[in-house]
Amino acid sequence: MDMPGIFKRLIGTKPSEWAYVVSRVRVMSRKLIPAEEYNKMLNMELDEVIRFLEESEYKKEIDELGFKYQGLTLIDYALSLNLSRAYSKLIRISKGTPRDLISAYLRRYDIWNIMNIVRGKMFNFPSEEIEATLIYAGEYDEEFCKSLMLKETIEEIAKTFEGTPFYPALEKIVRVCPMSEFEDDLYKIYYNGLAGIKAETLDMKYFIDFIKMEVDIKNIKTILRLKADGASAEEIMTKIIPRGLQISEDEARKLAALEWDELIKSLEGYWFWEGIKDSVEGASLSKIEAMLDRLWAKKVLSKSHSFPLSVLPVMAFILLKKLEIDNLRIIARGKAAGLDVENIKEQLVII
Amino acid sequence: MPVDGMVAIGAGLAVGLAGIGAGLGEQGIGAAAVGAMAEDPDFFGRGLLMTVIPETIVIFGLVISFLLMFI
Numbered sequence: 001m002d003m004p005g006i007f008k009r010l011i012g013t014k015p016s017e018w019a020y021v022v023s024r025v026r027v028m029s030r031k032l033i034p035a036e037e038y039n040k041m042l043n044m045e046l047d048e049v050i051r052f053l054e055e056s057e058y059k060k061e062i063d064e065l066g067f068k069y070q071g072l073t074l075i076d077y078a079l080s081l082n083l084s085r086a087y088s089k090l091i092r093i094s095k096g097t098p099r100d101l102i103s104a105y106l107r108r109y110d111i112w113n114i115m116n117i118v119r120g121k122m123f124n125f126p127s128e129e130i131e132a133t134l135i136y137a138g139e140y141d142e143e144f145c146k147s148l149m150l151k152e153t154i155e156e157i158a159k160t161f162e163g164t165p166f167y168p169a170l171e172k173i174v175r176v177c178p179m180s181e182f183e184d185d186l187y188k189i190y191y192n193g194l195a196g197i198k199a200e201t202l203d204m205k206y207f208i209d210f211i212k213m214e215v216d217i218k219n220i221k222t223i224l225r226l227k228a229d230g231a232s233a234e235e236i237m238t239k240i241i242p243r244g245l246q247i248s249e250d251e252a253r254k255l256a257a258l259e260w261d262e263l264i265k266s267l268e269g270y271w272f273w274e275g276i277k278d279s280v281e282g283a284s285l286s287k288i289e290a291m292l293d294r295l296w297a298k299k300v301l302s303k304s305h306s307f308p309l310s311v312l313p314v315m316a317f318i319l320l321k322k323l324e325i326d327n328l329r330i331i332a333r334g335k336a337a338g339l340d341v342e343n344i345k346e347q348l349v350i351i
Numbered sequence: 352m353p354v355d356g357m358v359a360i361g362a363g364l365a366v367g368l369a370g371i372g373a374g375l376g377e378q379g380i381g382a383a384a385v386g387a388m389a390e391d392p393d394f395f396g397r398g399l400l401m402t403v404i405p406e407t408i409v410i411f412g413l414v415i416s417f418l419l420m421f422i
Binding site: 020021027 | 382383
C-alpha cells in the first residue's frame, strides 16, 4: 500500500538516511591527522614517517604491505589502499539518495582506474604494477578491474564499456588518439554528468556549485600550468573542462590568450582571487595551486556546517581525506628526495 | 456515555499522536546515534541518551490521557 505523501515525506528518506551516513563521517573525520602533526612529521626521516603511520589509522595497510614493499613504495601503496578502503566504506554504509550521490562523486576513481589500466596496457606494464595504482572507490570493484586487466587489447577493454558514458572516449583511444586527450575526455564526461544533476534543494544547489568551482580550479590550474610551459591558446582550450562556475569556455579562451602578467592580473574578480591575492606575485606555480586547493576546501568545509544533513559533510570528508593522503605523499616523497622542510611545507594543503 | 467515549478517544489520541511525533523525532537521532556508535562504541551512552529525549513527549501524552480518564 502506498503511503500518503505527507507520511512519505516525514518518514521516508532524508533525515535518517543522511543522519546515519553523516554521523559516521563526522566520527571518521575526527580520526584524520590534525594539522599540528604535520609539523612534527616534517622533522622526521622517512623511516620515522613510516613508524608514525604504523601507529595511526594507516596501521592495517602498513602491516599488510610491509612484508612486500618498503620505504617510499610502501607508503605509496599503503596510502592508496587506505584511501580506497575509506571511500568504498562510504558507499557501503549509505543507501538511497546518499549512495547515488556519493557514488556519482566518487566515479572519478572509476576514471582513474580506467586511465591507469588503459595506460598500463598501452605501455605493456605488468598487471601487478597496474593493480598497485588502482583505487577501488567508484562503481567498478576489484573483480571488474581485474577482468579488464586480463583483456589482451584496448579494443576489448573499450567493448566492455559499450553503453556506458565512458564508451565514446574509449572508442576514440582505440582510433589512436593521444593519451592526454583521452584522459581529458574522460574528465569532461565525468564533470559534465555531475554538473548536470538537477538541484531540487538548496544543499544540492551548493553541491553542484562546488563541483563547478572544482572545474574552475582545474581549468585555472591547466591554464596557468600550460601558460608557464608556453603552450598556445588552442592547445590550452582542448584541455578545458566545460561547465565551470565562472570560467566558461569563452572566459577560458580569453584567459588563455593573455600573457602571463596580464593573466595573473585578470584573475582579479573571480571567486578564487581572495585565496591567492596576497601572495600570487612571484609565487611558484605549485604554491598557487596549493592556495587554490586550500580555498576551495575551506569553502566546502564552511558550507558543510550549514547543511549538516546533506551531501556536503560527506563531500568535505572525501576532500579532507584526499588532502591528508596527498599531504602524506608530499612529505614522504619530499623526504625521500631530500628536499628541505620549507620546500615541502609550501606544497602541503593544511586546513 | 457518549462523553465517556469521547474522553477515551481523546486519551488514545494523546498517547498515539505523541508516540508518532516522538517516533518521527527519533528516526534521525536514532540513525545518527547508531552511525556514531558503529564508528566508535564510546558513543553508546550519549547516543542512547539523545535517542530517548523525544520519549519525554510520550510521557506528557500519557499524563494527559491519565488526567482525562481518571480525574
